[in-house]
Amino acid sequence: MRNSLQNKxxxxxxxxxxxxxxxxxxxxxxxxFLKSTGALIVTFSVAGVYRTAEAQGNFEGGVAGSPPLEQVxxxxxxxxxxxxxxxxxxxxxxQGIATVQAQLVAEELSVPLNRxxxxxxxxxxxxxxxxxxxxxxxxANFNQSNLAQAGATARQALLQLASKQLGVPVxxxxxxxGVISAKSDPAKKVSxxxxxxxxxxxxxxxxxxxxxxxxxxxxLGKPVPRPDLPDLVTGQFEFVHNVRVxxxxxxxxxxxxxxxxxxxxxxxxxxxxxxxxxxVVVKKNFVGVVAEKRWQAIQAANKLKVNWTPGAxxxxxxxxxxxxxxxKPARDTLLVNxxxxxxxxxxxxxxxxxxxxxxxxxxxxxxxxxxxADVKGDKATIWSPTQGVWHQRGTSAMILGLKPExxxxxxxxxxxxxxxxxxxxxxxxAAVLSQAVGKPVRVQLTRKDEMAWENYGFAFVMDERAGLxxxxxxIAWDHEAWSPVLGNRPGYSTPGNVITGLLLGFQSEPFRARxxxxxxxxxxxxxNGVPSYxxxxxxxxxxxxxxxxxxxxxxxxxxxxxWTGPLRSPARLQNTFAHEGFMDELAxxxxxDPVEYRLRHLSDPRLMDVVKAAAKxxxxxxxxxxxxxxxxxxVVTGRGVACVAYERDNGFSAMVAEVEVNQDTGKVSxxxxxxxxxxxxxxxxxxxxxxxxxxxxxxxxxxLLEEVxxxxxxxxxxxxxxxxxxxxGFDVPKIDAVLVNRPDELACxxxxxxITVVAAAIGNAIFDATGARxxxxxxxxxxxxxxxxxxx
Amino acid sequence: MYSNKVRKRRGLTQAAVRHTLRNMSAxxxxxxGRTHTLDVDPTTPLLYVLADDLDLxxxxxxxxxxxxxxxxxxxxxxxxxxxxxxxxxxxxxxxTTLEGLGTIQKPHPLQKAFIEEGAAQCGFCLNGVIMTAxxxxxxxxxxxxxxxxxxxxxxxxxxxxxxxxxxAIKKAGQEMAR
Numbered sequence: 001m002r003n004s005l006q007n008k009x010x011x012x013x014x015x016x017x018x019x020x021x022x023x024x025x026x027x028x029x030x031x032x033f034l035k036s037t038g039a040l041i042v043t044f045s046v047a048g049v050y051r052t053a054e055a056q057g058n059f060e061g062g063v064a065g066s067p068p069l070e071q072v073x074x075x076x077x078x079x080x081x082x083x084x085x086x087x088x089x090x091x092x093x094x095q096g097i098a099t100v101q102a103q104l105v106a107e108e109l110s111v112p113l114n115r116x117x118x119x120x121x122x123x124x125x126x127x128x129x130x131x132x133x134x135x136x137x138x139x140a141n142f143n144q145s146n147l148a149q150a151g152a153t154a155r156q157a158l159l160q161l162a163s164k165q166l167g168v169p170v171x172x173x174x175x176x177x178g179v180i181s182a183k184s185d186p187a188k189k190v191s192x193x194x195x196x197x198x199x200x201x202x203x204x205x206x207x208x209x210x211x212x213x214x215x216x217x218x219x220l221g222k223p224v225p226r227p228d229l230p231d232l233v234t235g236q237f238e239f240v241h242n243v244r245v246x247x248x249x250x251x252x253x254x255x256x257x258x259x260x261x262x263x264x265x266x267x268x269x270x271x272x273x274x275x276x277x278x279x280v281v282v283k284k285n286f287v288g289v290v291a292e293k294r295w296q297a298i299q300a301a302n303k304l305k306v307n308w309t310p311g312a313x314x315x316x317x318x319x320x321x322x323x324x325x326x327x328k329p330a331r332d333t334l335l336v337n338x339x340x341x342x343x344x345x346x347x348x349x350x351x352x353x354x355x356x357x358x359x360x361x362x363x364x365x366x367x368x369x370x371x372x373a374d375v376k377g378d379k380a381t382i383w384s385p386t387q388g389v390w391h392q393r394g395t396s397a398m399i400l401g402l403k404p405e406x407x408x409x410x411x412x413x414x415x416x417x418x419x420x421x422x423x424x425x426x427x428x429x430a431a432v433l434s435q436a437v438g439k440p441v442r443v444q445l446t447r448k449d450e451m452a453w454e455n456y457g458f459a460f461v462m463d464e465r466a467g468l469x470x471x472x473x474x475i476a477w478d479h480e481a482w483s484p485v486l487g488n489r490p491g492y493s494t495p496g497n498v499i500t501g502l503l504l505g506f507q508s509e510p511f512r513a514r515x516x517x518x519x520x521x522x523x524x525x526x527x528n529g530v531p532s533y534x535x536x537x538x539x540x541x542x543x544x545x546x547x548x549x550x551x552x553x554x555x556x557x558x559x560x561x562x563w564t565g566p567l568r569s570p571a572r573l574q575n576t577f578a579h580e581g582f583m584d585e586l587a588x589x590x591x592x593d594p595v596e597y598r599l600r601h602l603s604d605p606r607l608m609d610v611v612k613a614a615a616k617x618x619x620x621x622x623x624x625x626x627x628x629x630x631x632x633x634x635v636v637t638g639r640g641v642a643c644v645a646y647e648r649d650n651g652f653s654a655m656v657a658e659v660e661v662n663q664d665t666g667k668v669s670x671x672x673x674x675x676x677x678x679x680x681x682x683x684x685x686x687x688x689x690x691x692x693x694x695x696x697x698x699x700x701x702x703x704l705l706e707e708v709x710x711x712x713x714x715x716x717x718x719x720x721x722x723x724x725x726x727x728x729g730f731d732v733p734k735i736d737a738v739l740v741n742r743p744d745e746l747a748c749x750x751x752x753x754x755i756t757v758v759a760a761a762i763g764n765a766i767f768d769a770t771g772a773r774x775x776x777x778x779x780x781x782x783x784x785x786x787x788x789x790x791x792x
Numbered sequence: 793m794y795s796n797k798v799r800k801r802r803g804l805t806q807a808a809v810r811h812t813l814r815n816m817s818a819x820x821x822x823x824x825g826r827t828h829t830l831d832v833d834p835t836t837p838l839l840y841v842l843a844d845d846l847d848l849x850x851x852x853x854x855x856x857x858x859x860x861x862x863x864x865x866x867x868x869x870x871x872x873x874x875x876x877x878x879x880x881x882x883x884x885x886x887x888t889t890l891e892g893l894g895t896i897q898k899p900h901p902l903q904k905a906f907i908e909e910g911a912a913q914c915g916f917c918l919n920g921v922i923m924t925a926x927x928x929x930x931x932x933x934x935x936x937x938x939x940x941x942x943x944x945x946x947x948x949x950x951x952x953x954x955x956x957x958x959x960a961i962k963k964a965g966q967e968m969a970r
Contacts, residue, residue, distance in 0.1 A: 094914025094951055225910055232915035233903040233922060235850025235890035242849045250844075275833070294844055295836040366862060366950040367854050367916040415854075416914030416951045447855040686910055690956070694913055697952035720859040720948065728921060729945025732954045 066128030066390060072157070072201040074127045075150030076105070082178045082193030084109055084116045088147050089129025090137040091121040092228070093387065094416045095751050096687035097137045099226050103684060104142060107212055107220040108151025109158075110175040111192070121389045121411030131388035131489060133419065133566060135650060135749020142683060142747035144207060152209040154201060161195045214681050214743035223686035240412035241370045243383045245440040248372065249278055250294040251433035252301035254287040255449050255499070258311025258713040259561060263287065270305035280304065281436040286503040288429065290437050294444075311713040314561050321357050321461045325482045327558040329513035334520050335529045335553040336536055336544070344476035344550040348467025352589055355463050356578035357776040358759075360456040360708035362723060363567055367415030368450040369422030373430035374440035375400060380407045384427040385414025387489075392424060394492035396431050399504060418698070419457065420489050420498075420565035422450045428500035448718040453499040456708055457567025458483045459560075462578035467550075472590030474601055476550035477534050481575065484560030485511075499563060511559050525648040527571035528756070529553045531579040532645055533601040545604035545645045562708070562715070568698065569752040572646065573759065580642035580760030581775060584625065584767060593622040594641050594764065606678050606742070607645045610654040613676035613738045614641065618656035625768040632788075635662050637671075640764025642757040646749060652678040652740075653753035655696075657761035658733075661769045663788055666781030668766060670700055670733040675757075678740040679750040685739055692737040692754045699758025700733075701726040705778050819883045823848070824892030834880035839863045841879060842889060850890025850919050854948070861920030861947035865889050871927035890919045893926060902926055905964035906957070913951030920947045925961045933969035937962070 067074035067087070077085045086105040092098035098118055106113045119125055121132070129140060141147040155175065162180035163170045166188050174183050181189035191197075214221060231237035256262070263285045271277055271289070276296030281288045287306055291297035315323045345351050372383040373396075380400055386392040389409040397404040414423055422445050434441040460483045467476040487497035487508040495501030496508040523536050523543035530536055534551035536544020544551075569576075587597035595615045602608050614620075618639070627638055638661070643654035658672040675692050682688055705724040709717045717723035759777050767773050772787035817834045820827060823846060830845055837856075842848045842865070854862030856875045863875040866888040894900035899907065902922050912918055921944065928943035929935065935943070940961055949957065 094912070094916075096913075225907075226912070228915065229907045229910065229912055230896045230899075232912055232918055233890075233906045234894060234896055234899065235848065235919065236896070237849065237915060239849070239852070239916065241852060242843075244847065293836075294840045295833060364950055365916075366860055366914075366948055367852055368856075413914070415916040418950070444853055447857055447859075690910060690913060690953070693955045694952045697954055698950070701952065719857055720855060725948060725950065726952075727945055728947040728949055728954055728957065729941045729943075730954075731941070732958060735955055 067126070069127050069146065070204050072150050072153050072203045072205060075147055076109070076154045076201070078192050078196050078198075080193060080198035082115070082191055082197055084111055086116060086118050086147065087126045088118060088120045088141060089127050089132075089390075090141055091132045091387065091411045092413060093132060094413070096226060096684065096690060097132070098228075099224055100684040100687055101141060101147060103220045103222070103224050104148055105151050107217055108148060109155050109178075111178040113219055113224065115178060123389050123393045123407070123409045126389075128390040131391065133387050135646065135752045138679065138683065138747045138750055139650060142681075144211065145205070148211060149205045149207065149209060152211045153203060153206045156206065156209040157201055157203055158192055158195055162190050165190050165195070220683055221681065222684070224684055225686070238412070239367070240372065240383050240385045240414045241367060241444060243372045243412055243442070245372060245374055248440040248442055249290050249292060249437060250297040251288050251290045251430060251441045251443040252297040253429050253443065253445070253449060253500075254289070254301050254304060254306055255453055256285070256308050256311070258308070259314055259715070260312025261308040261310060264307040264309060267305035271300045271303050274300045274303065279437050281433055283432060284503060284505040286432060286500065288433050290433050290441055314710050314712055314714075316712075317710050320459070324459065324461050324484060324558060327482075327484065329511075329515070330556040330558050331512055331514045332517040333555045333557070334517040335525065335527070335555065336523070336534065336538060337519060337552045337554075338537055338550050340550050341476050341478045341552045345465065345467040345478070348475055349470045350468040350589065351465065352468065352586055353463070353465045354582055354585055354775060355461065356581060357462075358460040358574040358577055359777060360459045360562060360564075361567060361702055361706045362451060362456055362708060362717070363418045363421040363454055364451060364723060364725060365415040365417055365421045368445040368447055369414060369426040370442065370444035371423070371427040371430040372440060372442045373427070373434040375431060375435040376438060378402055378406055380431065380434075382407065382409045382427060382431060383412040384409055385412060385417070385423040386427055387417065387420070387423065391490060391492050392427055395424070395490040395495040395501070396427065398493065398506070399428050399495050399501065400431055400435055419567040419570065420455045422454050424490050425453070425498040425500040428495060428498070428504070432500070432504065451723060452715040452718040453563065455487055455498060455563040455565030458485065458564055458571055458574060460571070460574035460578075462575065464578055464582040466582070466586055468586065468590060472592060474533060474548050474586060477531055477548050478551075479529060479531060479553040479575070479579065480556075481529065481554075481578070482556045482558060483571065483574070484558045485564045486560035487563045488565050497565075517554065523648070527555065528575045528579075528644060528647065529555050529571065531583070532607060532643065533583060533598070535603070543648070545607050545648065546601050547603050548601060568695070569756045572644070572752065573699075573756045576642070576644045576756050577759040577763070577777065580644070580757065581763050581773070584640065584760075584764040585773060588625050588767070591624040594625055595620055596622060598641070598643065604645060606652045607643060607654075610652045610676040610678050610740055611641070611643050613740055614643075614654040614656045614674050617676065617736055617738050618658070618672075618674040620656060625764070626771040627768050629771065633663050635660050636769045638765045638767070638769025640761045640766070640768055642760035642764060644753070644756045646753050646756060649748070651748040651750060651753040653757055655754070655757045655761040657758070657765045659762060659765040659769060661766055661784065663770065666783070666785035666788065668704060668762065668779055668784060669731055670762060672734045672736075674736045674738065675754050676738040676740055677750070677753050678742055678748070679753060680745040680747040681743045682739050682741045683747065688739060688750050689737045691750050693735050695752065695754035696735055696758055697726070697732065699755040700762065703759035703762050703777055703779055705780070707778050817880070819879045821879075821882055821884070822886045824887075824889060830879075832879050834878060836879045837875050838865070838877045838879055838882055838887070839874040842874060848889055848891055852916060852919055854916070854920070859946075860917070861924055862917055864920045864923040866923060866927050869927060869930060871924045890923060893922070900926070901967040902929075902961070902964040905960040905967070909956045909960040909963065911953055911956035911960040913953050917947070917949040917951075921949065921957055925964070929961070929965050929968050933965060935965060940965070
């Protein structure tokens with residue numbers, strides 16, 4: 001396949017290499033296969049993956065819904081040649097999940113890795129697993145359900161078939177390299193191809209099918225390299241940005257100049273006769289142009305005269321944190337409430353209070369978002385970097401006025417997203433423009449359109465209060481936070497949750513105000529709004545990871561002036577910044593060592609283990625913070641610790657950060673990071689390390705530099721000069737990742753465990769070095785200097 | 793869209809510029825050893841010609857402002873940002889893109905080192921990182937860590953794969969210096 005990459009024809013280039021290889025190896029059409037009744041299918045059909053105009057005529061109309069999740073055939077197919085094709089709803093975004101899913105299938109089916117082809121996120125072929133996000137892929141597909149269980153069920157079925165054929169009991173058979181043989185007589189054997197090649201399993205996932213135990217793993221658990229790297233580094237890899245469809249035109253959108261501005265008029269004469277211009281498209285408040293070439297479209301969009309109303313006006317950036325906590329209406333949610341917090345605080349020897357602030361931040365993908373849509377009549381094919389193809393299918397169908405089953409969404413990798421970047425909105429842009437001209441249209445957002453209108457990571461203001469007894473133990477903890485929200489991922493039916501949908505006249509999901517929260521009936525710490533150190537008493541059970549029994553956590557959501565949505569470790573990172581910074585304040589107040597003080601108030605062994613592992617690897621020197629300072633000028637050093645039980649039970653991490661602070665300039669340099677991580681069984685140690693390293697440095701960039709800014713009308717951070725990020729040239733700290741392997745536990749999330757603790761660990765290290773507590777992200781030199789000036 | 797600086801350098805009147813805008817120019821570029829003559833609006837950024845007319849996937853649109861590096865190509869040994877380089881500025885130039893460095897079968901030492909070190913997440917920024925490092929190491933094969941850092945100070949990677957990328961660049965540098 002690769003040998004011919006350089007020479008492949010334009011027609012061949014219309015396939016994704018994975019799809020082509022998989023279809024060839026499987027030797028059948030996916031949809032025909034799922035519809036078939038078990039007869040051997042030998043026809044090689046390309047209707048499903050053909051990317052040409054004429055293929056539209058062959059569009060099979062699609063299934064009304066997803067391949068059924070309970071059927072093995074929705075996940076696993078064994079071709080006539082014995083090669084395995086696996087179908088999954090969790091896509092490769094750069095996080096390495098494709099590699100490790102292929103490892104999983106190879107392991108469960110006992111076939112070599114190079115005989116497994118993985119196809120992900122195409123509504124004509126793959127099961128609907130919602131969105132690839134939130135550190136959910138590892139738990140979803142590597143535990144006793146979905147892809148893992150499909151693999152185990154398929155293996156069990158193959159063994160049973162072989163047993164019948166060979167006349168040997170199942171437990172006397174061994175499977176290896178796609179062949180099942182009798183343990184006592186290896187000559188007695190039969191291959192998977194002979195057993196089921198090209199036919200359906202016609203089986204439901206068996207929850208009791210035995211998974212292969214980690215002690216027997218030969219593929220899973222190994223540092224298998226990413227198969228996409230050779231193509232990536234040689235410029236052969238096809239991103240969605242590289243999708244080319246015959247007859248494809250280029251679209252550029254014209255966004256409003258201010259938040260809340262609406263369209264008055266468009267003067268089409270202003271671009272009349274411009275070379276290559278195909279059409280000016282206006283639909284409610286949506287404006288875009290389509291031209292033959294990209295540069296022509298950009299020039300036309302720049303020249304097009306559009307009149308907009310003034311914006312709705314924005315609250316002052318300088319006073320925003322005060323504004324957040326007074327805004328009405330609000331939606332209140334109690335996560336825990338022991339109802340005795342005020343009383344315990346009044347009885348405490350000492351009460352400590354602090355307020356923490358976290359700004360809106362961006363996904364800020366390195367490549368602005370791009371999509372290609374081909375809408376012809378009542379059918380649409382869309383190449384999208386969306387994290388949820390089935391969601392995108394539903395919402396694109398709404399925007400286009402088509403039936404969902406007539407829309408096919410094919411995930412094609414975009415630039416790393418870290419949550420909802422412009423992927424969904426640009427997909428709507430491409431769809432609308434393609435429909436308007438009846439031809440395939442590619443849209444790539446400008447840098448400004450990407451950054452000024454994306455769904456930002458949440459701003460938070462958080463009040464922490466705790467009561468200490470005479471011995472310095474924490475006896476009560478209260479957390480109260482305010483965070484504005486607007487829009488979200490579009491889901492199956494809410495295109496108005498992103499800018500394009502709103503401009504087209506769709507509403508964002510309604511804000512459901514609730515002045516008084518009901519008492520919690522289940523323990524839900526998906527937002528990590530509950531600190532790790534409280535007991536988490538709900539429904540008479542202790543579900544938390546700590547020991548403090550007097551506890552309350554109350555979150556107020558209000559309406560955001562900007563779009564918001566999940567950004568790597570949404571709410572969890574912000575709440576953890578406050579909890580872990582505040583825990584450090586408490587330890588300092590009672591002159592306790594921050595590691596010992598954490599362990600004293602924790603009860604969860606897995607969380608305690610990562611704290612201990614991080615401290616050990618960092619050669620933690622037990623003593624209270626801050627470290628006595630020799631001088632108030634020059635460079636000083638310090639170390640800080642922070643930990644989290646991510647979503648309570650979806651991964652555990654603890655970080656030790658060592659920093660240098662230049663007291664004259666306020667500049668913070670992070671020198672060394674130790675991150676101990678427990679995500680259950682380690683499925684691919686190299687992939688996990690890559691996630692930890694990337695998450696750590698991304699967290700550093702966010703902690704030290706990143707903040708969305710605005711004036712009274714519009715966002716003013718819309719490129720890399722106005723929104724700051726650590727470039728490749730910055731002083732990268734040494735990172736030691738300690739992988740705590742738990743083969744007997746369930747697979748947990750791994751993408752967001754590291755980033756969640758970074759801001760707190762660095763903030764605590766700055767405090768250790770200087771005695772200055774910085775309770776607001778980002779830790780800019782000005783903010784650090786201001787905090788230093790307050791230290792007595 | 794057609795800066796005065798460019799106009800004056802080319803000795804064009806504004807009327808001539810307007811004329812040029814309406815009329816395409818034949819511009820010749822040599823990309824990875826192959827010569828292409830294209831009839832394009834001379835103000836078209838080089839990136840769009842590479843990506844759309846020549847169907848090359850290496851150079852990428854990241855920001856369109858010359859701020860991130862994703863579009864980097866090499867001209868006369870110098871790394872340039874093709875998203876802000878008009879075609880008329882490279883008329884007659886020899887251009888090397890990521891595809892021109894090496895192939896999967898015969899990768900450039902940088903490409904080989906990036907594969908060996910697993911130095912990518914989404915991979916979108918790789919072009920800018922590798923091409924910037926290539927132009928720099930060609931000139932200064934025995935660069936210090938600080939010099940490599942300095943050379944990459946205007947390149948962005950938002951997955952923050954920095955640790956592996958520096959490891960790969962240093963490894964490749966050693967091989968290139970031999």
